[in-house]
Amino acid sequence: MQSKKRKNPVPPELLLDAVPYRNQEVELEHEQDGPVLWAAVRRRWWMRRPFSLVMPYRDRKGFRLDTLGMEVWQACDGTRTIENIVEEFSDRHRSSFHEARLAVTQFIKTMASRELVAVVLEKPGRRPDEID
Amino acid sequence: MEKYLEKEIAWAGFEFRVPAEWDIRSHSVSCLSGSLALVDRRRHRLELIWRRCDEKPDLNLSYSDLKGRVKNDTMNGEVFGVKSIPGWLAFEAQMDEETVVVYALCWRRESGRIFQVTVVTRDEDHFSRQGLLETILAGFSDSGWEGRSVRWKAFGIDCASPPGWRLVSTSVNPMDVKMQFQPFSKKGEKTEKTQTSVHRLGMADTWFSGDPKAFLRGKEPGLDLEFEGIYYNGHEAVAARAQAERRLILRLFGRGRIRRELVWLCEPMNSLFRVYTVSPENEGADPQDFAVRCGHTYEGKSSANPVS
Numbered sequence: 001m002q003s004k005k006r007k008n009p010v011p012p013e014l015l016l017d018a019v020p021y022r023n024q025e026v027e028l029e030h031e032q033d034g035p036v037l038w039a040a041v042r043r044r045w046w047m048r049r050p051f052s053l054v055m056p057y058r059d060r061k062g063f064r065l066d067t068l069g070m071e072v073w074q075a076c077d078g079t080r081t082i083e084n085i086v087e088e089f090s091d092r093h094r095s096s097f098h099e100a101r102l103a104v105t106q107f108i109k110t111m112a113s114r115e116l117v118a119v120v121l122e123k124p125g126r127r128p129d130e131i132d
Numbered sequence: 133m134e135k136y137l138e139k140e141i142a143w144a145g146f147e148f149r150v151p152a153e154w155d156i157r158s159h160s161v162s163c164l165s166g167s168l169a170l171v172d173r174r175r176h177r178l179e180l181i182w183r184r185c186d187e188k189p190d191l192n193l194s195y196s197d198l199k200g201r202v203k204n205d206t207m208n209g210e211v212f213g214v215k216s217i218p219g220w221l222a223f224e225a226q227m228d229e230e231t232v233v234v235y236a237l238c239w240r241r242e243s244g245r246i247f248q249v250t251v252v253t254r255d256e257d258h259f260s261r262q263g264l265l266e267t268i269l270a271g272f273s274d275s276g277w278e279g280r281s282v283r284w285k286a287f288g289i290d291c292a293s294p295p296g297w298r299l300v301s302t303s304v305n306p307m308d309v310k311m312q313f314q315p316f317s318k319k320g321e322k323t324e325k326t327q328t329s330v331h332r333l334g335m336a337d338t339w340f341s342g343d344p345k346a347f348l349r350g351k352e353p354g355l356d357l358e359f360e361g362i363y364y365n366g367h368e369a370v371a372a373r374a375q376a377e378r379r380l381i382l383r384l385f386g387r388g389r390i391r392r393e394l395v396w397l398c399e400p401m402n403s404l405f406r407v408y409t410v411s412p413e414n415e416g417a418d419p420q421d422f423a424v425r426c427g428h429t430y431e432g433k434s435s436a437n438p439v440s
Contacts, residue, residue: 026231068338083173093335094402095307096288097173098155102306 016101020076020108020117024073028073035070037063058099063114072107076117082108137267142285144299145243145277148268150178156286161299163243163277178268179250180346186244191198194229194246195221195237202235217269230254233269234265234275243276256257284311284418291424297328307334307403325389326411333404336397340404344370347404351421355391362394365425376410388412394419398426 025040038060041047047057065073071092075085082105090100111117137149141156142162153172160166170178199211206225214222214234222236237248251265251345282300283292287309293299296315300322303310310329313328340347345359348370355374361373376391393408405426407419 016173068335093337094400095334096155098171099154099306099334101173106306 014121016081016103018082018119019078019080020082020119021078022076023116023118026116033064035065037065039116063116065089069107072104137271142283145282146272146274147283148159148272150268154178161302177252181248182245184244185239185246189239189246190219191221191237191239198235199223214265215281217266220269236269240274243274246276247315258389264422288401289330289424291330293423294421319333326415328409328417328422330422331406334369334402337404348372348395364394364396367396367398369394392419401426
């Protein structure tokens with residue numbers, strides 16, 4: 001049996017030019033234990049009626065952020081490339097660019113996999129805030 | 133040109149300088165043979181390979197053999213010799229419209245090793261590739277490692293392993309770098325009972341309470357640590373000592389080991405440094421033997437601490 005083909009990973013040089021955008025549907029709430037991102041749960045067929053009458057499913061799921069996560073989330077405003085975010089992060093925390101890149105890109109990947117942000121690979125030569 | 137080569141790298145007995153934005157992507161810990169690969173923000177930039185070769189090799193033969201192999205991969209099937217750089221044989225190959233790869237070979241008597249350096253240059257580079265290569269190679273020095281103290285400067289750590297000690301493992305994660313050393317006998321056997329670990333923990337402002345004693349107690353809750361405040365390399369540091377073995381029976385049979393710790397915060401680097409040694413009482417390995425310094429220059433911005 002052939003294994004499922006994996007999508008080609010984005011080359012790191014292109015990833016740095018990508019721009020992360022926040023999911024507009026995600027709500028940020030500041031709770032006592034820290035900020036939480038609330039995202040709507042996509043309703044599958046088994047989450048709808050009549051099944052939901054027996055077993056109610058939650059409408060949204062929350063992701064608690066620490067201070068560093070909050071920094072990166074706030075930086076994902078659609079005007080900065082990942083490279084800009086990494087630079088700011090490394091300057092703020094006095095770490096090297098390469099160290100900060102690993103931490104920031106890993107976090108953005110996690111957020112993207114949870115549909116909290118969308119990472120847009122910009123066309124070369126275009127300003128990050130330009131939208132078609 | 134020198135102003136671009138702001139980052140100093142010392143590894144396995146050799147040292148060289150590269151532009152500040154370059155960083156180590158992969159590395160070997162062996163002094164006998166291994167490789168070091170460096171990247172800039174976007175791509176692979178340099179690879180250094182070393183192999184043990186006690187007797188002087190026929191470098192011209194290796195050079196023409198390498199040339200022959202590279203020729204097949206070039207854009208136009210040609211390679212060009214590079215103006216002689218003392219001690220090195222070098223040539224360049226056009227790989228595509230923008231990329232030129234320079235290969236250089238040398239053999240160093242001091243360590244009995246042969247080195248191959250591969251530098252990738254592109255049209256957009258703000259320095260000429262010839263100048264870049266010449267400066268990197270001219271600044272390359274190899275003082276060997278056998279029976280000598282070996283300097284290791286990478287990942288924000290700058291230390292020197294005493295003669296007879298070798299780097300046995302590394303763990304490189306963002307803001308968390310660890311290098312472990314062990315002494316080896318003349319026959320090349322590892323001394324399992326003695327070891328030293330050099331640890332750098334970055335972004336200290338986000339997690340470190342400012343109390344090194346509390347940090348050590350938290351890390352080693354089972355040890356009865358005796359603390360001492362010292363001044364180390366321009367920093368206020370905490371030295372600690374404890375019996376490494378908790379079982380009394382081991383100590384009674386003379387198999388007890390002493391654990392010595394040295395911890396300090398380097399504010400300009402926002403990192404906490406921790407060096408510890410574990411050794412039998414009679415050997416007395418000390419963290420200060422490794423002369424660990426805060427060793428980073430962040431993308432051209434030198435550490436503000438003049439001492440470290």
